[in-house]
Amino acid sequence: MKVSPGFFKGISWRPVASYFFLVLIFSALLQLYAYKKLSFAAALLIVLPLSTLLAWLLYRRVIEPLREITAAAGSIARGDLSRELHIYSEDEIGELARSINEMAGQLRRTIELVSGERNRMRAILDSMADGVIALDSEGRVLLVNPVIEEVFGIRGEACQGKGLLEVVRNYDVERVLQRALKTQEPVVQEVKVVGAGPEARVFRIHATPLKEAGRESGGVVAVMRDITERKKLEQMRTEFVANVSHELRTPLTSLKGFLETLLEGAADDPDTCRRFLKIMQEETERLTRLIDDLLHLSKIEERRVVHRWQPVDIHAVIHRVVSLFHPQAAEKGVALEAVVPADLPGVYGDPDLLAQVLINLVDNAVKYTPAGGRVTVRAREEKGGLRVEVEDTGIGIPPESLPRVFERFYRVDKARSRELGGVGIGLAIVKHIVRAHGGKIGVESTPGRGSLFYFTLPADEGTSE
Amino acid sequence: MSPRYAFEKSLAELQQDILRMASLVEQAIYEAVESLMKQDVTGAAQVIMGDEMIDNLYLEIEDKCVKLIATQQPMARDLRVAITGIKICLSLERMADHAVDIARATMCLSGQPFTVKCLEYIPQMGRLARQMVKEGLDAYVNSDVQKAREMCALDDEVDYLFARMFRELVGNMEEDPRTVVQAAYLLYVSRYLERIADHATNIGEAVIYLVTGERRELN
Numbered sequence: 207m208k209v210s211p212g213f214f215k216g217i218s219w220r221p222v223a224s225y226f227f228l229v230l231i232f233s234a235l236l237q238l239y240a241y242k243k244l245s246f247a248a249a250l251l252i253v254l255p256l257s258t259l260l261a262w263l264l265y266r267r268v269i270e271p272l273r274e275i276t277a278a279a280g281s282i283a284r285g286d287l288s289r290e291l292h293i294y295s296e297d298e299i300g301e302l303a304r305s306i307n308e309m310a311g312q313l314r315r316t317i318e319l320v321s322g323e324r325n326r327m328r329a330i331l332d333s334m335a336d337g338v339i340a341l342d343s344e345g346r347v348l349l350v351n352p353v354i355e356e357v358f359g360i361r362g363e364a365c366q367g368k369g370l371l372e373v374v375r376n377y378d379v380e381r382v383l384q385r386a387l388k389t390q391e392p393v394v395q396e397v398k399v400v401g402a403g404p405e406a407r408v409f410r411i412h413a414t415p416l417k418e419a420g421r422e423s424g425g426v427v428a429v430m431r432d433i434t435e436r437k438k439l440e441q442m443r444t445e446f447v448a449n450v451s452h453e454l455r456t457p458l459t460s461l462k463g464f465l466e467t468l469l470e471g472a473a474d475d476p477d478t479c480r481r482f483l484k485i486m487q488e489e490t491e492r493l494t495r496l497i498d499d500l501l502h503l504s505k506i507e508e509r510r511v512v513h514r515w516q517p518v519d520i521h522a523v524i525h526r527v528v529s530l531f532h533p534q535a536a537e538k539g540v541a542l543e544a545v546v547p548a549d550l551p552g553v554y555g556d557p558d559l560l561a562q563v564l565i566n567l568v569d570n571a572v573k574y575t576p577a578g579g580r581v582t583v584r585a586r587e588e589k590g591g592l593r594v595e596v597e598d599t600g601i602g603i604p605p606e607s608l609p610r611v612f613e614r615f616y617r618v619d620k621a622r623s624r625e626l627g628g629v630g631i632g633l634a635i636v637k638h639i640v641r642a643h644g645g646k647i648g649v650e651s652t653p654g655r656g657s658l659f660y661f662t663l664p665a666d667e668g669t670s671e
Numbered sequence: 672m673s674p675r676y677a678f679e680k681s682l683a684e685l686q687q688d689i690l691r692m693a694s695l696v697e698q699a700i701y702e703a704v705e706s707l708m709k710q711d712v713t714g715a716a717q718v719i720m721g722d723e724m725i726d727n728l729y730l731e732i733e734d735k736c737v738k739l740i741a742t743q744q745p746m747a748r749d750l751r752v753a754i755t756g757i758k759i760c761l762s763l764e765r766m767a768d769h770a771v772d773i774a775r776a777t778m779c780l781s782g783q784p785f786t787v788k789c790l791e792y793i794p795q796m797g798r799l800a801r802q803m804v805k806e807g808l809d810a811y812v813n814s815d816v817q818k819a820r821e822m823c824a825l826d827d828e829v830d831y832l833f834a835r836m837f838r839e840l841v842g843n844m845e846e847d848p849r850t851v852v853q854a855a856y857l858l859y860v861s862r863y864l865e866r867i868a869d870h871a872t873n874i875g876e877a878v879i880y881l882v883t884g885e886r887r888e889l890n
Contacts, residue, residue, distance in 0.1 A: 371690035371694060372812050375693070375805060376694050377698060400701045
């Protein structure tokens, strides 16, 4: 038999030599005893301490370390990787202890790596603005992220391992995910979800099958993006186009009607002709105003308006606008006054645009205030700037409409607004101008009692000192 | 594999089917109320058309329950699971029918702006009814008697809203005879919602029967 040199290298010679030596002594004693050179008692006297020594050595060198290793392996199996084994000797048992220490270390590092990875993934999922649901191949929930928890009013830990329907309770969502699971093809669909909130929300679901290595079919991961706002915008755009067309058509229809009547002979009667032409002029003006407003709004929205920035005397602007409306207010029987202190901080901006803001606000206030009412324009210094208020005692705005009054073409009461010649973009223009000046705009209102529109303008650093 | 594997599997499937049906019913109630409030005739038409699917699902689930009883011959609780399945999906089917009734009312009211005053009760009742369906099914899935009882307590709120709505609608009719048609339809609608809530309490009773074997009147 050929023995490779490595075989000898691997053996630690010390214990082998000592055991070899002990066995030699025992054999010698056995020989002596067999040839009656030694009495039984004498042999016992020699063997007993030697055996004790041997047993003790065996215990210390082999059994005790092994027991310790067994205990350590047990605690590793239970998941406690912090235990470090003491290495007593440089023999095989020492080697074993070292290997186990190494193994525990390696495991510890791997687990740290994996849990770090998991925490990172969890953090990413938790911070996503989209909802994420993952299902296993049986259609059971693996994980959901906080967005989903919020939308469906559920708790993430409670849904693990449950059926999808138990968690989301929405037929369409379930169907999309089941289809992706069955076909193993990605599915994209829009669904409406009536979840924990009062309003239904629209989501676009991207359900993608998870391809796991070595398995025919994996689970599904679905990303749900809330497109409610986008849908609303689309709706607003559609409404915008419809509104513009309608607003353009009304004066045009009227123009066309009068034109036709004139052509059919009404032009011969000078009185009628004059009256019709007067109406046509009014309609044309309305049309021009509408188109001007639209162009103006789109310019401001695109920030293409060239602001003629200069120090503005807001005192003068308010008085100019108020005096502009005095005749209209007087005719309607509405009291219009301005309460403006003389020592207002200077502001910096475009006087024409700021006048436009006030014109729109005062115009609305006068329009929606019945006879006997009162419209007050106030300005006062505020921390870091100026606050201008236009308060009326008019019909007010219902609370549900308050957040929307600054949207273009939003009208609280379409019929009434049109009757008063409004097109629903005045406040949108106001909002954009105030924002362009770095200010804020807002409204408070009680239906039947009146409304208060206010805006702020930051103080001009140069003149306020 | 346990010898009852097939049975357990079909029970789980049955539960999923019932949940599926419940989610459809919940949606139908929501859409019915929503389209009524917005006077959205297309939405109402969708609710009416969607009912066929719910009816089919109902027949399917009932067949499954019957098959389960016939082939597996379950005893005690397992038998009650199958029986409760039939009861619950019957209640759900009735609810869906009421959602259709509401949608029909929407169709009849189309084009007439609401002039009566107590409209805000309808969405409130709708919300409560949907919550009851959802919680009733939660109680069923988790065999949660406590939850079933809590859910049934919501019925009192629905009844209260119904009573108030009734009083106010009658008041409306007396004040202004032009609102009579509208108010009459809305009276029906509130009645349907109240019936939906009653069917939800039936689900709660079925859950209690499933878990304890006792019959308890919770309405």
